[in-house]
Amino acid sequence: MPDFANPADWLPWAFASLMGFSILVYVVLDGFDLGVGILFPLATQAEQDKMIGAIGPFWDANETWLVLAVGILLVAFPQAHGMILTALYLPVFVMLVGLILRGVAFEFRAKARDRHKRLWNRLFFVGSVMTALAQGFMLGLYVMGLEQTWATYAFAALTAVFLAVGYSFIGAAWLIHKSEGALQSKALRWGRESLWGVILGIGAVSLATPLVSTRLFEKWLSFPQVLYLAPLPIVSGLLIMWLWRMLRVMPFADDRRSWQPFAVATALFALAYLGMAYSFYPYVVPERLTIYAAASAPESLFIIFVGACVVVPVIAGYSVLAYTIFRGKATELRYD
Amino acid sequence: MEALDTLILSRIQFAANISFHILFPTITIALGWVLFFFRVRYWQTQDDKWMAAYRFWVKIFALSFAMGVVSGITMSFQFGTNWPGFMETVGNIAGPLLAYEVLTAFFLEAVFIGIMLFGFSRVPGWLHMLATFLVAFGTSMSAFWIIVLNSWMHTPQGFEMIDGVAYATDWWAIIFNPSMPYRFAHMMLASFLTVGFLIAGVSAFRWLIGDRSRAVRAMLKVGVSIGAILIPVQIFMGDLHGLNTKEYQPAKVAAMEGLWETQAGAPLVLFGIPDEAARTNHMAVEIPGLASFILTHKWDGVLKGLNDFVAEDGTVLHPPVAPVFWSFRVMVGTGLAMLVLSWAAIWFMWLRRARHEGKVTGHWLAVEGLPKPILWALVPMAFSGWVATLAGWYTTEIGRQPWLVQGVMTTEMAVADVPAPMVLGTLITYLAIYAALLFAYIGVIAYLARKAAKGDDARAIDMSHSGKAGVLALSPAE
Numbered sequence: 001m002p003d004f005a006n007p008a009d010w011l012p013w014a015f016a017s018l019m020g021f022s023i024l025v026y027v028v029l030d031g032f033d034l035g036v037g038i039l040f041p042l043a044t045q046a047e048q049d050k051m052i053g054a055i056g057p058f059w060d061a062n063e064t065w066l067v068l069a070v071g072i073l074l075v076a077f078p079q080a081h082g083m084i085l086t087a088l089y090l091p092v093f094v095m096l097v098g099l100i101l102r103g104v105a106f107e108f109r110a111k112a113r114d115r116h117k118r119l120w121n122r123l124f125f126v127g128s129v130m131t132a133l134a135q136g137f138m139l140g141l142y143v144m145g146l147e148q149t150w151a152t153y154a155f156a157a158l159t160a161v162f163l164a165v166g167y168s169f170i171g172a173a174w175l176i177h178k179s180e181g182a183l184q185s186k187a188l189r190w191g192r193e194s195l196w197g198v199i200l201g202i203g204a205v206s207l208a209t210p211l212v213s214t215r216l217f218e219k220w221l222s223f224p225q226v227l228y229l230a231p232l233p234i235v236s237g238l239l240i241m242w243l244w245r246m247l248r249v250m251p252f253a254d255d256r257r258s259w260q261p262f263a264v265a266t267a268l269f270a271l272a273y274l275g276m277a278y279s280f281y282p283y284v285v286p287e288r289l290t291i292y293a294a295a296s297a298p299e300s301l302f303i304i305f306v307g308a309c310v311v312v313p314v315i316a317g318y319s320v321l322a323y324t325i326f327r328g329k330a331t332e333l334r335y336d
Numbered sequence: 337m338e339a340l341d342t343l344i345l346s347r348i349q350f351a352a353n354i355s356f357h358i359l360f361p362t363i364t365i366a367l368g369w370v371l372f373f374f375r376v377r378y379w380q381t382q383d384d385k386w387m388a389a390y391r392f393w394v395k396i397f398a399l400s401f402a403m404g405v406v407s408g409i410t411m412s413f414q415f416g417t418n419w420p421g422f423m424e425t426v427g428n429i430a431g432p433l434l435a436y437e438v439l440t441a442f443f444l445e446a447v448f449i450g451i452m453l454f455g456f457s458r459v460p461g462w463l464h465m466l467a468t469f470l471v472a473f474g475t476s477m478s479a480f481w482i483i484v485l486n487s488w489m490h491t492p493q494g495f496e497m498i499d500g501v502a503y504a505t506d507w508w509a510i511i512f513n514p515s516m517p518y519r520f521a522h523m524m525l526a527s528f529l530t531v532g533f534l535i536a537g538v539s540a541f542r543w544l545i546g547d548r549s550r551a552v553r554a555m556l557k558v559g560v561s562i563g564a565i566l567i568p569v570q571i572f573m574g575d576l577h578g579l580n581t582k583e584y585q586p587a588k589v590a591a592m593e594g595l596w597e598t599q600a601g602a603p604l605v606l607f608g609i610p611d612e613a614a615r616t617n618h619m620a621v622e623i624p625g626l627a628s629f630i631l632t633h634k635w636d637g638v639l640k641g642l643n644d645f646v647a648e649d650g651t652v653l654h655p656p657v658a659p660v661f662w663s664f665r666v667m668v669g670t671g672l673a674m675l676v677l678s679w680a681a682i683w684f685m686w687l688r689r690a691r692h693e694g695k696v697t698g699h700w701l702a703v704e705g706l707p708k709p710i711l712w713a714l715v716p717m718a719f720s721g722w723v724a725t726l727a728g729w730y731t732t733e734i735g736r737q738p739w740l741v742q743g744v745m746t747t748e749m750a751v752a753d754v755p756a757p758m759v760l761g762t763l764i765t766y767l768a769i770y771a772a773l774l775f776a777y778i779g780v781i782a783y784l785a786r787k788a789a790k791g792d793d794a795r796a797i798d799m800s801h802s803g804k805a806g807v808l809a810l811s812p813a814e
Contacts, residue, residue, distance in 0.1 A: 060402070
């Protein structure tokens with residue numbers, strides 16, 4: 001725990017927490033958008049319009065959490081921002097191209113003439129896949145301490161695939177909640193078929209992390225830490241088993257509990273994420289730069305902190321408002 | 337040499353990104369307010385022409401907004417991938433400004449745009465109007481914070497340097513730095529002019545292909561009026577901005593004017609080919625004394641020349657002259673064309689109205705008065721705002737070189753040590769994507785205009801006369 005009497009100590013900690021929170025919110029929220037994009041070609045044309053309807057009013061706000069996360073990295077830990085993004089130059093580039101294609105295809109497909117719609121549909125899928133793979137690749141390299149060797153690239157390639165499948169899983173879970181009938185059945189099947197990505201992804205990162213450095217090995221597997229940390233893998237395992245079972249017996253009559261797979265998937269993502277956060281803290285560039293060494297001047301951080309305290313709850317409030325307004329089963333989006 | 341290549345390529349890449357990006361905020365900043373105007377007019381009058389105008393432009397707004405968001409994200413990452421030195425040096429200043437942009441603007445617009453676009457029949461009218469207002473307000477807030485940061489890079493103050501890192505000492509001075517009010521006003525006006533001419537141009541196009549709907553008339557009048565009213569204000573504001581620049585960045589003004597020697601009664605160079613090697617203009621066409629008069633308001637006022645900004649050892653401390661000189665002329669030329677065209681359009685519309693006094697009711701302008709050549713001229717001028725805005729930004733940004741933050745750090749100091757071929761590869765891909773997207777964007781606007789002109793959007797209007805629109809508006813979207 002940080003020393004709250006000393007701004008140079010608690011401000012970096014507070015910003016690291018806020019950044020971590022933003023990344024988690026981003027991974028869950030844009031994760032389901034991207035997942036829906038990855039599942040896109042598996043649906044019929046009418047279903048595709050509904051899938052777009054299930055994410056249309058939200059995707060833009062969801063993507064903004066990425067802007068906030070990278071913004072905090074930029075403004076609170078400028079040294080780390082430079083080191084990380086320069087090291088990840090190419091995957092960042094692939095992700096940006098993916099985000100561009102995904103975001104504009106979204107708008108263009110609704111407005112272009114019919115014969116161009118197929119092209120934009122394809123680009124929507126390609127953009128979503130590129131973004132997910134690039135983010136998974138960055139995750140892998142980051143876990144490997146940003147080392148660039150063939151072995152770390154191979155590991156990153158694995159996490160890239162797992163994250164993309166993981167995103168399709170949370171996308172399917174979102175669709176289970178937002179759809180009905182044939183599309184819902186399909187979403188349940190997609191959920192069952194992509195659960196392995198989540199399991200292997202979490203497993204790969206969990207197994208690799210203690211092997212990267214002795215510090216991490218100590219942090220996880222020495223006594224008594226191993227006892228305190230034991231609930232993390234145990235609860236994750238239970239959640240996975242619950243999902244495994246649920247996706248085989250749903251849907252229930254009257255569409256009861258259709259929101260639960262998404263909620264449990266979110267909890268699972270959050271647990272995995274907490275485990276990673278525990279591993280890396282207090283480093284922002286693994287094994288090289290701590291949040292305290294990378295932080296901006298406390299005076300500048302404090303200015304942002306005041307604003308964030310006022311604004312972040314407001315953002316949360318109106319985000320909830322938007323999700324409430326567009327609650328219920330998705331329909332084809334219309335401007336009137 | 338390797339470093340220089342990376343520097344040049346990174347600069348071109350950032351310039352390409354930011355040029356592509358600024359096209360879309362330039363539209364959304366003002367279009368948000370125009371949509372709010374359409375929405376309020378509909379609420380006041382219940383006249384469907386305003387709703388038809390809203391529905392047509394909200395699609396273009398959504399498209400422009402998405403283009404702005406994705407290209408903006410690209411830039412926030414490029415700070416790190418290509419320009420790490422910037423935040424390492426001035427991060428304590430730039431950081432909070434960017435953070436406030438994200439916190440106060442991005443989330444506001446990103447959340448409420450969903451309600452604005454798809455919420456018309458899901459939420460009460462007042463909430464839809466509020467969402468439209470908040471999106472417009474958010475885009476303007478975003479513009480404010482980013483202009484604050486940009487202006488601070490031109491006229492930095494309120495900080496101290498300790499061990500090569502900037503620390504804020506006075507936030508009030510940082511935010512209200514000397515060039516901020518002028519730059520912000522200049523950019524807001526540029527945005528409104530861009531949108532005015534875009535609306536006028538697209539509506540003129542719809543008129544020319546046979547659309548005589550009441551919505552298209554209203555939009556033409558709104559677009560041309562925005563242009564005609566604001567262009568003189570913009571010219572005045574540009575003059576004030578120029579005076580401000582002369583005080584804080586005299587080398588930029590010297591490059592804009594193409595003045596090599598410091599002199600009293602400096603001539604206004606209308607045309608010329610600046611030659612930096614020979615340090616003179618070729619084939620110059622000049623009006624004696626006019627540059628001094630414009631910038632000092634005295635015919636014999638003294639203006640600093642570029643030769644004053646060369647160090648004893650020959651190091652050039654002024655920006656490259658030709659790009660600044662030409663961009664400035666493109667901006668001013670486009671502005672003058674806007675002035676002539678919008679005033680001519682207003683004149684013809686007013687004339688027609690005046691001749692039919694008593695027979696034409698309603699507005700004091702009559703669209704029928706517009707002669708074909710004026711309408712045809714308005715169509716290509718739909719994107720004149722883009723040309724002028726880009727040219728203006730090139731003038732001011734290239735004009736700040738070799739500085740990244742005037743007097744604090746040079747552009748070269750900020751660049752990342754990324755291999756040049758890698759930057760070249762990403763640059764080419766970005767350019768290809770941007771070119772394709774720009775092509776698609778303009779294509780879709782033309783397609784939407786044609787579709788609307790054919791009456792596909794008029795469905796709602798027709799039904800309103802049979803009373804069905806009210807029922808539709810009440811029933812949920814499905």
